[in-house]
Every structure is written in structure tokens, then in C-alpha cells.
Amino acid sequence: MAAQLLPIFALLVSTTFLLIGNGLHGLLLPLRGTADAFTTTQLGLLGAGYAVGFVAGCILTPQIVRRVGHVRAFGAAASCASVVVLLNGMLVQPELWIALRVVSGFCMAASFMIIESWLNERASNASRGTIFGLYLTVNYVAVMGGQFLVAASDHRTMMPFMLGAIAFSLAVVPTSLSKAASPKPLEAVKIDLRRLHRVSPVAVVTVLLVGLVNGAFGTLAPVFGAQVGLSTTLIATMMGVAIVAGAVMQLPVGRFSDRLDRRTVIAAGSMGAAFSGLLILLVRPDAPWLLLALVGIYGALSYPLYGLAISHANDLAKGENFIGTSAAMLLLYGIGTIIGPVVASWAMSTISPFGLFAVTAGGHGAMALYTVYRTYRRPAALSDQPGSPIFLGTYNRLSRLLNRPTSRFGA
Known part of the structure; x- marks a missing residue:
């Protein structure tokens, strides 16, 4: 087990921080928006904006990774996600939040595609089930951890936004310092x-x-x-x-x-x-x-x-x-x-x-x-x-x- 997990340990730690930030961010915005009297329609458009950005990220990320590589692309995505969280806390305006949510969706799609392609290349047929099972476990635990960080803080203050930015920023560190080789570039696929x-x-x-x-x-x-x-x-x-x-x-x-x-x-x-x-x-x-x-x-x-x-x-x-x-x-x-x-x-x-x-x-x-x-x-x-x-x-x-x-x- 240790031999299987050692090459991907840094990636899993990065994933943990990334999903703590995403879980916190996803729960924090509707709660803060409700507290600040956003309409239900505006809150719904936050989700639609995230989905628009996510779809765009799925389409465009392979080209970005082929140009700059996995580590740089992941670092850029996580850093931009950190900036978005801080801007959400500083500028509480529904129209701006919807636009920022598009950016957030794009960043998360890029991050997940990079992580999963990296895991796939590191896994063998004998270890793939174990590695992805652990990856999903990290997903569930980290997302819930981020959501409970919202519960542990006051969503009407800047504190949870700063916690989210810290989590996204920390996600960059393990992969940036890791000696593990980067995987092959993502392949473009035809969608019919x-x-x-x-x-x-x-x-x-x-x-x-x-x-x-x-x-x-x-x-x-x-x-x-x-x-x-x-x-x-x-x-x-x-x-x-x-x-x-x-x-x-x-x-x-x-x-x-x-x-x-x-x-x-x-x-x-x-x-x-x-x-x-x-x-x-x-x-x-x-x-x-x-x-x-x-x-x-x-x-x-x-x-x-x-x-x-x-x-x-x-x-x-x-x-x-x-x-x-x-x-x-x-x-x-x-x-x-x-x-x-x-x-x-x-x-x-x-x-x-x-x-x-x-x-x-x-x-x-x-x-x-x-x-x-x-x-x-x-x-x-x-x-x-x-x-x-x-x-x-x-x-x-x-x-x-x-x-x-x-x-x-x-x-």
C-alpha cells in the first residue's frame, strides 16, 4: 500500500486542500447571499454560472495543459480560485458574484482534470481501484470538512472567505515541491x-x-x-x-x-x-x-x-x-x-x-x-x-x- 501511495501522496494532499476550499466556497456563497438579501433567482444564477465555467474548463483545459504543463496549469487554477474567494468577500454584489462564479467553475474543472489525469497515469491496473477509492474518500472528507468550517465561523464576516483562500493557496504547495514526474499532456476528444x-x-x-x-x-x-x-x-x-x-x-x-x-x-x-x-x-x-x-x-x-x-x-x-x-x-x-x-x-x-x-x-x-x-x-x-x-x-x-x-x- 505504501509503495502505491507514495508517488501520489503530494497530489492527494493538494487535492485535500483544494476540496476543503471548494466545499467551503460552495456552501458559503448561498448562505452569505441569503444574509445579504440576494434574491433566490440571483442565488440560482450563482450555480448556473459555476456550471458554465466548469463546462468551459472541461473543453479548454487540455489545450492549456499542452501549452504550459500540469504543474503550472494546476498552480494557476488554484491561485485564481484563491483570488476569487477573496474578491467574493471584499465585493458582495450579486452580478459580480455570478461572474466570479464562472471563473471559479473554470478553475475547478481545470484542477480536477489535471488531478485525475495525473492519478490515472500513476496508477497500474493492479492499484487503480485502491488509488481512486482513496481519492474519492479524500473528496468526501475534504468537502464536508470545508462545509463544517463555514458552520464553525460567522459567514457574515470576512473570516470564512480568508479560510477558503488559505486552503486554495495551500493546494499549490505540495505539487510545486514534489519531485514526481508530470504526466503526459491531456488528449483532446471529439464529442458527438x-x-x-x-x-x-x-x-x-x-x-x-x-x-x-x-x-x-x-x-x-x-x-x-x-x-x-x-x-x-x-x-x-x-x-x-x-x-x-x-x-x-x-x-x-x-x-x-x-x-x-x-x-x-x-x-x-x-x-x-x-x-x-x-x-x-x-x-x-x-x-x-x-x-x-x-x-x-x-x-x-x-x-x-x-x-x-x-x-x-x-x-x-x-x-x-x-x-x-x-x-x-x-x-x-x-x-x-x-x-x-x-x-x-x-x-x-x-x-x-x-x-x-x-x-x-x-x-x-x-x-x-x-x-x-x-x-x-x-x-x-x-x-x-x-x-x-x-x-x-x-x-x-x-x-x-x-x-x-x-x-x-x-x-
Whole structure:
């Protein structure tokens, strides 16, 4: 184990600081914006701006890395993210924050692409599962740590913004001082959404809708918590419960989908997530424990859907370009994450704070109905039959979007 981890130790330490900063930043902005009377629409646009920047970063980062290398590109991205956090604290204006959130999304996309390509090159087939399992663990722990730093400080002061800037700045240090060789430049990939829809319409629709609902939840759940009177600690706990529940369910859901038509598992998970969102909307729980329990069920059922969709798409891709398929799916997820916060902010303004869960329930319900429809339109492919190996989806991208977890897009 030590021999496997030593070459990537510095990278994992950098990742930890980076995600502490991102977890803190993603929770801090909606809480501070709510305290400063930003409208729900403006808070939703913060999430949409992050997603726009993240998508742009995914497209442009390979060119930047080919020009200046991994270490310089990562250092530039983390340093810019640090500057953005400080500017957010110094200039509390909604329009400026939305623009800065685009920059933040770009920086985080660049950072994650660099980290993951670096890890992939350092990992062998024998160690890849261990290394990426540890990487995901670092993701979850660091993001939650950053969120609880918000709870431990006063979000109405400059202190949490400075803590975020410190975390982003520290992320540069380990990789800058490491003697490990840089990986090969990132490869440019061709994204063909039309062809992907022909091959796997369920995967395309699922990822788009998962981006919509999780983008809405990741951006506006803290706003929902503040509007219904939860303390900052309870808001951080609520976000952490959703992340942990989703993380715990990844492996069992993935293994279960290996034994069935993956579309059946997608339909069941999305129906369950729709039901949990509908329960929160209709019951409007006052007791914090009940709200946390329902949000945990939501996270457990909703978050694995991205990985299932990636797996289903690559089942049908056969021997073709897996990287191109994953890139196309990430782009679709990003588009959904741009739309979700805008729609959810309108629902929360029109209905009530619980309108957030009307959007998640509607998105998951549409996902379930479409998936069931497609299972009758086209029988399961051979690769969907029990016993076929699962293509492990990049769930870590989702956590970025949530902050995701949360995700890979999120505010």
C-alpha cells in the first residue's frame, strides 16, 4: 500500500486542500447571499454560472495543459480560485458574484482534470481501484470538512472567505515541491452528442436530468435550509448527509446493476428519488431529524444515477472511444446543471422554499417515465445482461458539480 501511495501522496494532499476550499466556497456563497438579501433567482444564477465555467474548463483545459504543463496549469487554477474567494468577500454584489462564479467553475474543472489525469497515469491496473477509492474518500472528507468550517465561523464576516483562500493557496504547495514526474499532456476528444443519443438515449436523458436536479439541489439546498430556519450547522449537516448517503450507495447499486438491465435500476432509483422529493414537498417536515432522514434517502437514490448512466452508455459503446463518451456525458451533465438552479430558483420564489423539491421530484419522475418507456421500446443489449462488467463511471465529477459533493458542478 505504501509503495502505491507514495508517488501520489503530494497530489492527494493538494487535492485535500483544494476540496476543503471548494466545499467551503460552495456552501458559503448561498448562505452569505441569503444574509445579504440576494434574491433566490440571483442565488440560482450563482450555480448556473459555476456550471458554465466548469463546462468551459472541461473543453479548454487540455489545450492549456499542452501549452504550459500540469504543474503550472494546476498552480494557476488554484491561485485564481484563491483570488476569487477573496474578491467574493471584499465585493458582495450579486452580478459580480455570478461572474466570479464562472471563473471559479473554470478553475475547478481545470484542477480536477489535471488531478485525475495525473492519478490515472500513476496508477497500474493492479492499484487503480485502491488509488481512486482513496481519492474519492479524500473528496468526501475534504468537502464536508470545508462545509463544517463555514458552520464553525460567522459567514457574515470576512473570516470564512480568508479560510477558503488559505486552503486554495495551500493546494499549490505540495505539487510545486514534489519531485514526481508530470504526466503526459491531456488528449483532446471529439464529442458527438447526436451519435451518443442514437446509441443510448436513456443515458443521454438521464445525465441531462440528473445534472438538472442535482445542480438545483447542490446550489439551492443551503438557501432552502436558511429560508426554513435551519442553523448553519444543520445546513452543513444536511449537505453532508446527502453526500455520505450517495457515497455509501455507489458500490451496492453498481454491483446490483451488473446483474440486471441497468435501465431497470435507473428507473427504480429515479422513482425512489422522485418519491423522496415529493414527500419533502408535501410533508414539509418541521423536525430536523425527519428532514435529514428524507434528504439522506434522496442522496442515496439520486447520486448513484450518474454513474449508472455512464455505465449504461459505455456498455453500448463496446470497443469505441470510452473517453469521448465520458466527455460527452460530462458536457450533458454540465448543461443540466446550468438549467437546474435557474428553474429551481423560480420554483422557490413562486411556490415556497420547498419548491426546490418540486423540481427534483419532477426531474426524477420524468427520468423514470422515459427510462421505463425505453425499456419497452428496445430490449436489453447483450452488455446489459447479468454478468457483464460494469464500466465504473467517474462519480467524482458529480461531487464537484454539487458542491458539489457535491459533485462536479455546484455552487
